[in-house]
Amino acid sequence: MGQPVAHFEIIGSDPQRLRGYYADLFGWIFDTSGEVSEAISKPDDYGFTDGNTMGDGPGIPGGVGGGDGYAHRAMFYVAVPDVEAALQKAERLGGSRQMGPVTSPTGLVIGHFSDPDGNWIGVAGIG
Numbered sequence: 001m002g003q004p005v006a007h008f009e010i011i012g013s014d015p016q017r018l019r020g021y022y023a024d025l026f027g028w029i030f031d032t033s034g035e036v037s038e039a040i041s042k043p044d045d046y047g048f049t050d051g052n053t054m055g056d057g058p059g060i061p062g063g064v065g066g067g068d069g070y071a072h073r074a075m076f077y078v079a080v081p082d083v084e085a086a087l088q089k090a091e092r093l094g095g096s097r098q099m100g101p102v103t104s105p106t107g108l109v110i111g112h113f114s115d116p117d118g119n120w121i122g123v124a125g126i127g
Helices: 015-026 083-092
Strands: 005-012 062-066 073-079 096-103 109-114 120-125
Touching: 005 015, 005 120, 015 062, 083 096, 083 109, 083 120
Parallel strands: 005 062, 073 120
Antiparallel strands: 005 073, 096 109, 109 120
């Protein structure tokens, strides 16, 4: 496989309710002490999951957040060596840049694009 899916994200208007829903549905445990970019979610209302402690085997780490004014979505992020280059390539291939690159408080660089059918995909890396 080429570049791996590295993170999933679910964004809605009531992040606490969504985290409760997914905790009850799938047994996910959330850590809300981590920092997240305000471009993604209200910074103090985002809960990260630990992909290595969910269920009976490893999983992809993710997060649930959002708040008023954030577009509802469920998406995944692909790890890339250069976020700007990945966004430019997505555009050259017929996609549309939606956001980024944006640097999170932890130094992670993220971007969003939509594919030719309008599906939103995230890319994440260190540059």
